[in-house]
Amino acid sequence: MTEKSWIYAVLEAAQHEMREDPAMTWIFELTPPVASNPDMPVINLETEFGRRRVVNTGIDENWMASTVIGAGLAGSRSVTYIPYQGAAMPFQVIQNHAGKLRHMTGGVASIPVVFIIELTGQTPGFAGQHSDYELDTAYAHIAGVRTVVPSTPYDAKGMMTAAIRSPDPVVFLNPAGLRTLSGEVPDEPYEVPLDKAAVRVEGSDLTIVSSGPGMPVSLEAAERLAEEGINAEVIDLRVLKEMDTETLVTSVSKTRKLLTVDQSYYTLCPGAEVIARVAENVEGVRYKRVAFPDAPPPASPEMFLWMRPDAENVAEAARQLVG
Amino acid sequence: MTEKSWIYAVLEAAQHEMREDPAMTWIFELTPPVASNPDMPVINLETEFGRRRVVNTGIDENWMASTVIGAGLAGSRSVTYIPYQGAAMPFQVIQNHAGKLRHMTGGVASIPVVFIIELTGQTPGFAGQHSDYELDTAYAHIAGVRTVVPSTPYDAKGMMTAAIRSPDPVVFLNPAGLRTLSGEVPDEPYEVPLDKAAVRVEGSDLTIVSSGPGMPVSLEAAERLAEEGINAEVIDLRVLKEMDTETLVTSVSKTRKLLTVDQSYYTLCPGAEVIARVAENVEGVRYKRVAFPDAPPPASPEMFLWMRPDAENVAEAARQLVG
């Protein structure tokens, strides 16, 4: 167990699987799969496994995703790391091919691949295309791909291992805003399941549900609320598809108040699905939803930081909900 | 006022606007913009306006959408008709360019274009890529485009006119399953607003909310229920973005029971957003959601027709909700 950065944890998972399986490949674009961590060996997949297995060509994220699908169909487990600038480029091939081929072929096609799709939303100043966090919904709505979004380095490693080993295609959303996190991460491989939410904080006054980059602000809000005597139960969805309804229903059956928190645009954000699932299953609940407005993120830090939900927004919405 | 087919109504709107504006263009792929209707002149945009304004090249839906955006940025109103096979191909450029450019440029960029995006879901037998109805969510979640989905020839014409005249980019979802509808449609141009839901049937026992191809089955279900003495209020969303919360809240405040009906996959279908908006605004409501399962549509008619919500599924869900 060592304190590791997010990306070190992810690459450690991949490195282990690539050592086990000489057919496995990795395709990248801007970011070479290289990571260092204090007192740990540098991981460099490119030099360790060579440029036949670890490849970088031109700027073509649809090629990257399509190539790993083709590799998977031919029996090679494969991962591609799509930078956030290209996060929507491979949408069609993931939606219409990766997600459907097993079903359309009556089960004979298998696509054991991982699409790491970087999502941003973290940096004021870049605006629109370089500051948005929105594609979670697009990838969670489609059928046949498991769409996950870890929020801790521990989960990032464990879900990456599980994703690589899964016979199903996995969209592994990688929130750029969490790159700076580090945490205790075991050196040996382990799996975090691809279908379970996690209760991060137990509480009885209300349930706060978030995922990915919404988690740090939700946890901070829960701390502030605790100081005020409001005990929030905080759930990290982790998995958008297939969403873990049971954990949600169990919690809200207890608290009867549900607050969802998203960095994604309000309309059809993951929180809408959370609310709808709970609403179908639990009666007499009060609801609130915090999300980014239905507007592209502006460049100006003043505008952007006002629009992006922060811990105080979450805490205040919680106060109103319980009040 | 004449009985007109869906496509005749849509092309009639376009023809009128193209006659008014000699700069306006239309880009198509498989389907020439040609329609006939009993006792009406044949509409053929290609021969009427010539191959410089009405164009067909190769199979490249991203080119089609990008080209109308470029035309719009240069001041030419433009429409493209994307067939359902290519419905996801232009997603990136609509999400990341059409939807963001006005905002990212502080209001100076204007994209007065219409993307007619055909969605299918209607025909058993074709499977997966040719029978799915799922992209409504992807296009409704993104910012900066108005996403609409008419369900009658009257609305199709009126919303097409409004869409062409709108300074905003409009995603005009065209459900292939409604192609066979016909109805009374005025000959002269008129607009149906791009931000209002329509109450199709008034009732007090429950609210059924659907859109596009979910409307015929919802209306049929309402008829069956009426015969049984259950009075459903049926709302046609018509507009996914910006969704008309007020009409929804007004109705459910009265009925206290909400049933949503979608042809789209369950997870994050438009009905999830409908439920979430109502849940945030009205307390003590009971909810149900009918949708296509989170599975690609299979070829076999036996499987497909079992999975696609029909009028009886809707009626039965309504009975349970009020019962």
Place this chain on the structure above:
Amino acid sequence: MPNSRDDSTPEVEALDRVDTPEGAGPTRRGFLRIAGLAGVAASLAPQIARANGRIGYHAADLSDERLTDLYRMILRIRWHERTMADKMLSDPDYRGYNHFYAGQEAVATGVCAALRNDGPFDQIDVVYSTHRPSGHALAKGVDMRAMCAENDFRATGLNNGYGAEMHLSDPSVGFIGADGMVGPGPVLAQGSAFSFRARGSDQVSVVFGGDGTYATPHFHSTLNNAKLLDLPFIYVLENNLYHQYAHYSYSSPHYDIADAARAYGIPAEVVDGQDVMQVYNAAYEAVERARAGEGPTFIEAKTYRYYNHWGAPGAEVGQLGAFGYDPLAISSFRPEREVRNWMQRDPVDICRATLVDWGVLNAEQAAQIEEDIRAEVDEAFAWAMEQPLCNPEDGVKNVFATGEVPARQFG
């Protein structure tokens, strides 16, 4: 020789090998034979698709048995198409549909004959097909009965009724499968080639694509990366002149689409797609090149489809081809005389005449083979029609490798 490669020593050596796994049989190569075949082709055709003049080379080295197999396969595809078209036109209980391949049989047959079609999955060559897959599927070795059952949505079909025509798939014979989308298939196929190179396998990945694939953005991704990475990849572009109802000149500034591939530095050949021997020759060299680690090849086969784009509009029971009006074409459709012209150079006739000319078969044997194939096809359709229909509830299976997703249509 191919236009864009020089004839370096290893390949000259390769040409000298006799490509008969059976190892037997005298080589048929020789000027007389080639001249003879050219005569056959010319006598059948006033308008020969532009090709590069090399005819009957590697094919001439094949054993009689393998040559006869080419003929059998062409017939198998042909009669599958004709029988299915007739069923669609005459049997109201029949629910299947097809994008008919009749007219193009020599392309699938010639290409797949040059591939490794059995063995373990990690050694077999793979083929990616299109929305027009029945010919490719049969040529790669897909079981006709299972395919017929699938096309009629039967629970015991090739894909258990989930896929039908546009999603036929049988990895056990390396037929990765049909693809109803135009564009992505070639990129996916080069992805398989990417994995072969990565894992040091000598497998080859082949994509069939129509002239319609040229204009897709994927065309560039495919060829550029296949070249940059020297992938064991073959792009077989079946130029049947139309993408749906538009002539390919609407979508391509090239007369030969092969020129577009040459621009990347990829060896590209234009072949007469009606002549299975020419197609086989080009495919043979492409496979050799790929297995030798020398990168991709592009083959443009000039060909034609006898039916309309989809289904059997304009066709009549018992008659080959469709000449009538196609309502789907709306305002533009191809001239009937063009269809009739192309039918003068029929791939079945050309193959039969070649084999008779080469002394592999006589006319009676050829006719007997056709009878046998017809019986096989009839039996396959009959078998398929007896298969059980699907169980509705199975629709929520096979979404993921295990389990099923919940039904949601009941609320």
Place this chain on the structure above:
Amino acid sequence: MPNSRDDSTPEVEALDRVDTPEGAGPTRRGFLRIAGLAGVAASLAPQIARANGRIGYHAADLSDERLTDLYRMILRIRWHERTMADKMLSDPDYRGYNHFYAGQEAVATGVCAALRNDGPFDQIDVVYSTHRPSGHALAKGVDMRAMCAENDFRATGLNNGYGAEMHLSDPSVGFIGADGMVGPGPVLAQGSAFSFRARGSDQVSVVFGGDGTYATPHFHSTLNNAKLLDLPFIYVLENNLYHQYAHYSYSSPHYDIADAARAYGIPAEVVDGQDVMQVYNAAYEAVERARAGEGPTFIEAKTYRYYNHWGAPGAEVGQLGAFGYDPLAISSFRPEREVRNWMQRDPVDICRATLVDWGVLNAEQAAQIEEDIRAEVDEAFAWAMEQPLCNPEDGVKNVFATGEVPARQFG
């Protein structure tokens, strides 16, 4: 002459016209002048980017005033970049960033000088830029003060602080704008050209794109359709050798990317992007061709950026260019000596030497102009820093043409 077009009569006529709106000034064309300029360039450069030898043609016909404007514009861009880099390195209150264009100034300047840059919106030529837009913006006529304010997120900036560097846009001068994505820009730009042709306008649409755009699938869509429809469209590919940290040979099998364009039958020229006169000549001919309805042109400008991909890592205050380590490059970055080599052929020096050689300016005048430009740039940054910050609540405006969207961050 350009490689892929023949010198047909209308163009020969065009060459004889003197391109000075002012109408004045003796033509400078002539062998001696051309030889003189070639001498200047050669003396400055051991390694001249591969070009086609035609130097100083249409540019030689420009008036003194317009030639001096070229020099002014190159300097304006240069000092904007240097001043901004220095500010980023030295002023902790400064929040702007840039993808610096220094080193490439002659490309934007030469191209935009051949365009129509003012007039009503339906008559002006339009330019689409990239993630590296500051040079293109200034060359097209964007106001420097407004741009500086925008880059520092000010409410009175060019785009009211919504966009900043990667989304600079000013349709009033035909600068449709920057685009932070690599790929879509060229297709969007040909879309504008499509509308010009549809409405019978003689406007021209120009896209700037890096060598990185070559590998995108959009490259094929853009060139194929521009050719098929004969659009008034110019693709200016600035080959500065790198897309981010990867050399262009990672993404392209072509030595000259222009060869890829020629494959479509599009006239393509390779020019020395450090020499504004060469760039202007190629752009001039491309614009003539487009206005005459003769379709698209591709121009590959061989050039180099002096700073790293993004921001100012490795740069020092007061020093031109960045030589140090770029942490973003992680495992690969360009050699410092390559940077120094390219800086030997500086676009400012080449332009200045040409104008002095041509007798348009003397050394003192050239120096005075540079002083004036520096003052202008300093004033623009000073003005920008005094502008008001944005109002947070305005973030929900400008989503649609009217109204605002509801705040949702409060629940």
